[in-house]
Amino acid sequence: MKDKTVYTCTYKSKLGDILLAADAIGLTGLWFEGQKYFANTLPDGAISQESPILTEAKRWLDIYFSGKEPDFIPPLHPTGSAFRQAVWQILLQIPYGQTTTYGEIAKKLAKMQNASHMSAQAVGGAVGHNEVSIIIPCHRVVGTNGSLTGYAGGIDKKVELLTLEHTDMSRFFAPKKGTAL
Template sequence: MEYVCKIKSPVGMLTVSSDGENILGLWIEGQKYFAHTLDKDSVEKNMPVFEGVRKWLDCYFAEKEPDFMPPLLPKGSPFQKSIWNILCKIPYGQTITYGEIAKQYGVQSKEKPTSPRAVGGAVGHNQISIIIPCHRVVGANGNLTGYAGGINKKIQLLQLEGLYV
């Protein structure tokens, strides 16, 4: 069974999904791929796991780096999960390029490097927005490229972290 809750935030209404123990999704209302992995039979119910997400988001939107991580279990291919793990290691208040992630993936996987475009596809399908910080990924020249929630929301999130003010 998959459970959902709605949380108001400075970037809009958020929909969070969980299996009761782990966070499976967090989407900004209206974003590209909104709730694309959400179980059609999900039930809106307040679960203890959602309290951890609320605390994390309250800290984050108060312009502080959260010092804990709610339990996350995103659905995706092994490649996507590898890229999302790299995203989780991007320090608060810093950015990284798609190309840098591609290089990190190549080193970690001991495979040939992947393309920045393939990384972009995985980043774009991240279903746990904000907590898995895909908003910290920028283009080769530091350009603010693509964000499923929209460039304005990406700017807003980066500004919360002290960037692009």
């Protein structure tokens, strides 16, 4: 029988506390304290104790928040539908300091699945439900018109993360009202 134990720890970042969760396979969650969908996939009975995977994730975050691009990805184990998993795999391919749009992800996904079309809104839902934010870089996804829309951690954190990565912010703007997914 597989070990289903989930371990958690808190990481103190310059943008606020982050809850990390991992099972025996990989990181299952990374949430800013108080964000939308905070710890919504965390099972009851999670143990507050650092594990080797959580140690790796903290090391990754230390490098990231120092303003450098980490040269590794800790083991990941986000749970979601095949569609969400496919979207998250595309997110992992967005280069550090770069952005893409929901529409571009939808086009890539349609091509991968030999479909004529894929809904950018459906992609937005999958991006918004990413349980391992920052490492699976959903903050690098923007609206086609340059809107910094749809970050469950909040638009202010999205701006901070992109700025930390030295992203050219000149063509982006914050939407007038909250549109986090």
